[in-house]
Structures are given as C-alpha cells and as structure tokens.
Amino acid sequence: MGAADIEVPVFQRIKDYLLAQIQAGHWKEGDAIPSEQELARQFGVSRMTVNRAVRELTADQILTRVQGSGTYVAQHKYQSTLVAIKSIAEEVRGRGHRHRSELHLLERAKASEIMAAPFGVKPGYALFHSVIVHFENEVPIQVEDRWVNPAVAPDYMEQDFSSMTPNEYLMAAAPLQGVQYSIEALPAPRDIAAMLQMQPKDACLVLKRRTLSQGQAATVVTMWHPGSRYQFAGSF
Amino acid sequence: MGAADIEVPVFQRIKDYLLAQIQAGHWKEGDAIPSEQELARQFGVSRMTVNRAVRELTADQILTRVQGSGTYVAQHKYQSTLVAIKSIAEEVRGRGHRHRSELHLLERAKASEIMAAPFGVKPGYALFHSVIVHFENEVPIQVEDRWVNPAVAPDYMEQDFSSMTPNEYLMAAAPLQGVQYSIEALPAPRDIAAMLQMQPKDACLVLKRRTLSQGQAATVVTMWHPGSRYQFAGSF
DNA sequence: TAGTGGTCTAGACCACAGC
DNA sequence: CTGTGGTCTAGACCACTAT
Structure with missing residues (x-):
C-alpha cells in the first residue's frame, strides 16, 4: 500500500524531527538543540517556519528557550498520576480479584466530525x-x-485483547508523551447500561482520556463505570 | 519613545482583545468572530500576526476554526483541575467568571457514627x-x-464565608499534611438536587476529600456537582 | 561583536465552505 | 465565484547572551 499523499505541513515535520531526536536520546535534557538558522538551513525552509515548530514545542514544555542564548531540551517533569494510566486488568488483579474482558466490537471506521477533532484529522479519516x-x-x-x-x-486490529488489554498494548507500542483527561458523571445510554447490567439513565462515572504520542493523538478512549459500584480514589 | 513603556507584543494585544470581547459577553459561544483579514485591518497589522493570536487561542480551546468558514467561540465546559486542593472561587475567577456562594447551614453538631470514623473520634464528639x-x-x-x-x-464558626471560602480559610489555618479523595457518580438526593437546580436522581459528580493536619483529620468534605454541567479535567 | 531568539511584514498559493 | 482559514517565504529590526 503506497503511502497516501498526506500533506504534512513543514512545521509539523520539523516538530516530528525534533521530538524524534529527543525520543531517541540523541538530545538529552538540558542539551542545546540547533538554532533556528541552522534548522532552517537543514530543512531548506524559512526561519519563520522553524520558529513556529520550536515555539509550539516550547508551549508544550518540550523545549525551553533563552533569548540570546539558545533552545534547550526541557527537564522532564514527573507528575503524580491521579488517575493512572494503569491498566484496569492490573488494578483488578491487584485487589486479588479475577479480571476478564469481552470484546464487543473491533472495526475500521471513519472518523465522524466528533472524533475527528480530538485526533486532529479530517472527518472520514480511517480510525x-x-x-x-x-x-x-x-x-x-x-x-x-x-x-x-x-x-x-x-x-x-491484529491484537488478541483477551490476553492483553488495548491499554497495555498501546503503552508498549507507542511512547507516551502526554495525557489529557476529564471525569464526568453522565446518565447511562441504553447500550452502555445493558453492557454494565444497570438501568438506563442511572449515573455513570465517565473517564475520557486522550493520549499523545509522536506528536499526535494516539488514542481517545471513553471509559464508562457504573456509579453504584465504582469510584476513583487516591491520596497524596 | 518612552523607555519605560511596557512592550506588549501585538499578537498578545490581539489575544487580550479577543478574550475581553468573549468575557464581556459581546461574543457568545458559537458566535463567529471577525475574520483574520478584518482583524488585521482593525489593528493595522499583517495577517500573520493576527493568525498567531487566533491560532494560539484555538490551541487553548478558546476558539474553534473551520477552514473556509470562519472562527468561532468554543463551547465552554466548566471544569476543574483534579489536583483540587485549589479553591473553587479562585478557579471560577480564573476563568474570568463571577463566583458567589450561599451559606445554607453553619452549625455545631455531634458526630454521627458515620462521621466519627473518618475523624477518628467517638460518636457524639462536637464537630x-x-x-x-x-x-x-x-x-x-x-x-x-x-x-x-x-x-x-x-x-x-466565626468566619465570613462570603469573603473567603472554607477551603481558603482552612488552607491558611492548618498546614496540610495529606489528602485522601474519592470520586464517584451518584444520583442526586432531593436536597442536593434542589440546591443545584437539577432533578433528583440525576447524575452528580461527587468528590469526597479528607485532609490531615497536625496528625489528625482536619476536615471531611463532600462536594456535589451537577453531572450535566461540571467535570474534572487535567493533563500531564 | 557575533549569534541567538522575539517579533513582525507584505506579500503568496492552496484547500475548503457557502452562496 | 468570493471569502475563509492553513501554510509558507525572504526578508527586517529588535533585545538579549556570550565571548
């Protein structure tokens, strides 16, 4: 299958390149990266284009810039995982209980308008x-x-999700760069209620999570839990 | 040229202007804002400068853009950082909105059996x-x-909670040693539903928190939020 | 002083939406 | 078709850092 002619903007390619260098360990925390001039020359683009790439990575806390000095790889910040990326299977087993999962659907689908937005793709893009x-x-x-x-x-699509949860697979397949999450309380839709053996409209605890990898949205997941028998908890 | 003048970049002034229009209510959620051309003309700057201002606000989820159509004020979601030791008043004000609180009850009460446990005291102890x-x-x-x-x-009991939230007062009065929390989705009891102007049994997002200070439980709080218009969110 | 980042310009071409 | 946003250029001037 030939690579579809997906037009990747130059500034994005530069971001990808910079991220890849960091990910590969060629540039470590605190190291200086090439100057805008140098990158512009390397990529054969104008300095403004490089500037945008570097500026956006700076906004994402990947790089830090010092006027008159240079651009550096930011110190990685460790943050307490309130709602962990932890696999639910691991969590259940950690309580000494048995974990099992049922695959209800596995498909190639086209991005709806709603799903296109968080992924940063156009509607119709294959997901x-x-x-x-x-x-x-x-x-x-x-x-x-x-x-x-x-x-x-x-x-x-080729994974066996009875032996490994999607989360576990994705954690291994794609290096994680960032996570956004939200927690809501929503009434259960009919189909969700049926799968969770609860009444429609009863309260669900819903965790939505979007993970970033290689500079793009890797996965968007909505996790529905019965409000009557599940909670998030922690301490610090 | 006054050397004392504070140099505010043009793109930042445009961002400030756009935010001010939204906060003032001149542009509401879903409204289209002026085009880049129009803003460039209004401010007497180049389109690239306007583009940067608008693009950054789009990255911040303040605006949404549709190629070929226009730029719109994004739908606002009330949300809260999960590391929610922060005062809710501060958070609301941080969104540029007005915070107000109503004191519904302030009393000396004796610990029930349910409340005695988390405080580590005997039922009947004054709280x-x-x-x-x-x-x-x-x-x-x-x-x-x-x-x-x-x-x-x-x-x-002597505090004026219209000028300072209990949380703000307690943070100042007692050094924090630790926090335990849980997040649940629960149906709204009658009295809570009334106060939140929602229907009984509709889903609530409930955050329970127990804070430790000076080696003992300082406060136990249950925060009820309407599931339909509140969420916790964060990223790392 | 030389090199860096910070900002800005005045154009340009393109893809896309809506009429 | 016009108008929108998306991207990019090839310069420019400035503030700042390091030598």
Missing part, C-alpha cells in the same frame, strides 16, 4: 475502533470505548 | 458543619458539605 467490557469477579465494571490512530498503532 | 452552594455566573455548580474538626480550626 480503529474497539468496544470492550471489563469484569471484576464476573461483575461488569467498565465499558472501554476506544478509538485509535492507525498512524501510531498500525497493527492494532 | 463543625457547614453547607455552602457555589455559583459560577449565577449557575450553581457545587454543594460543599463540610465537617471540620474544632481541634484543628477552633474559630471556624
């Missing part, structure tokens, strides 16, 4: 889509509705 | 108890049901 129900001691505790960017995990 | 409703732009977004240990904050 992978899976729906899995997780059980703790045979009680359903989570519906995992996941969309995956094929550019980041091209062989997502 | 302070307050119930406050918080509003963002006159929309109720939180019922704060708080129990306070008099040993840690003896003058809790």
